[in-house]
Amino acid sequence: MAKERLISLDVFRGLTILLMTIVNNPGSWEHIYPLLEHAEWNGCTPTDLVFPFFIFIMGVAIPFAMPEKIFDGSTFNKIAVRALRIFCLGLFLNFFGKIELFELQGIPLLIGRLAITIAVCYALMGNFSLKIKTYVTLTVFVVLLFLAYSGIEAYQEVRIPGVLQRIGIVYFFVSFLYLKTRQRIQILTVVLLLLLYWVLMALVPVPGIGAANFEKGTNLAAWLDSVLLKGHMWVYSKTWDPEGILSTLPAIATGITGLLIGQWLNRPLPKLEIVKKMALTGILLVVLGLLWNTVFPINKSLWTSSYVLYTSGIAILCLTLLYYIIDAVDYRRGTKLFLIWGVNPMIVFFFSGIIPQGLRMIQLQNPELSTEQINLQKYLYSFWIAPFFNNPLDSSLAGALIYVGIWSFILWLFYKNNLIFKV
Incomplete structure (x- = not known):
């Protein structure tokens, strides 16, 4: 029989998967803060x-x-x-x-x-x-x-x-x-x-x-x-x-x-x-x-x-x-956000690899160039996020944080309904 969950471990896992989601989903791969990039070698x-x-x-x-x-x-x-x-x-x-x-x-x-x-x-x-x-x-x-x-x-x-x-x-x-x-x-x-x-x-x-x-x-x-x-x-x-x-x-x-x-x-x-x-x-x-x-x-x-x-x-x-x-x-105040990420890491990791690929498959007409098309992921970032920032590094980070926010809502629903997806 499995022992009772260690809350600090779930929170640590949640912090890690949350950081992974930010790192793997910038608004633009061309504009990333150095701390959110891997070492060159x-x-x-x-x-x-x-x-x-x-x-x-x-x-x-x-x-x-x-x-x-x-x-x-x-x-x-x-x-x-x-x-x-x-x-x-x-x-x-x-x-x-x-x-x-x-x-x-x-x-x-x-x-x-x-x-x-x-x-x-x-x-x-x-x-x-x-x-x-x-x-x-x-x-x-x-x-x-x-x-x-x-x-x-x-x-x-x-x-x-x-x-x-x-x-x-x-x-x-x-x-x-x-x-x-x-x-x-x-x-x-x-x-x-x-x-x-x-x-x-x-x-x-x-x-x-x-x-x-x-x-x-x-x-x-x-x-x-x-x-x-x-x-x-x-x-x-x-x-x-x-x-x-x-x-x-x-x-x-x-x-x-x-x-x-x-x-x-x-x-x-x-x-x-x-x-x-x-x-x-x-x-x-x-x-x-x-x-x-x-x-x-x-x-x-x-x-x-x-x-x-x-x-x-x-x-x-x-x-x-x-x-x-x-x-x-x-002392557990302020840990709920990371806890809901920590108990469902596999579903986030798996679908975070699927969703961006799916968005890139959807092509729309480029509002700035009527003769060209743009994929949905780039469209959402270029016209819904980037225009609100002067610094492209900030807008890229904002894109990642918005994605995290969406996942946080989904994971909160899972947590509220006691849905834990395990392999």
Whole structure:
């Protein structure tokens, strides 16, 4: 039986998904405040904290979802199916914009894509028996992979990796590790994964390139992606993927770090004692990450070992502060907004990837150029938001905040009616 929800964790998750929504939905991608952009390569901005925070939070939540460490065939099946459902949701996001239906175009094609989306969403988020979940999820997974490698022109370059795909993989391994090992083994696993990844990236020569390096597109992780994911990588590079294969190893370490904190929070210890231990651990990891940065740069795209320690440390400190205020002191005023975001993160993430693509498929006549058309997303921003601001950075941020406001209303309705969508 699942333990009672940890409110500070839900609030932390809500803050993270809200920041993600702002970052991923600017009014204009050409005008973004620096803090809301990813680091060009090495380094870490607030935006670069979002993804590792998600994985860390997922790790923290595992002991609360499975307080009794019982590992049997049914438990393994549940974990595997949930991981695969998350993976398939992410994979479908990569398919949405490539779906072809006969020779449909424009609105008819959009309606067809949305109908398929609703069917897939129901299949992967519906509350069925475990047996039905297993068969349905496997069917969706096989169909998507078949399409990706079928040679059909529309899907021959569809991306296989992605954010949800990595979360699904990390969830599977971290859950398995939680149920089968003790904390000493989990700590040792983190250390070994981070050291192994460092050694591979720093010492192993890159085939066809030369010496080991940490540069964009020429490192060992990029080479492995180019071999195993050829034609199915990030659209902006097509030669490497920021959620690629090798860099998933240290991402698992991020999840285990969250798992260790989750087990601390699950212990029957005085809350102030937990706060002190977490704060010290967070500070230690941040310092270690900065020290390691001198030889293995903090880098999100490579998910370097220093990046794992640095971002995990910051995540621990953020959760510590929230845990102290909300759970230890029992002060919850002003947390409702983030709470309603935190209990329904998957529905926001999934449809935040669908909605912008759908808006871009709707074409309108450009009021300023009668001979040209403009997509609905650009139309709404250009004529309903941007004219009210002199600074394009402000108008772009306003576009993101309006989008957040719309989602906040939707999530409030879900929360009010006790609708929580789980995978």
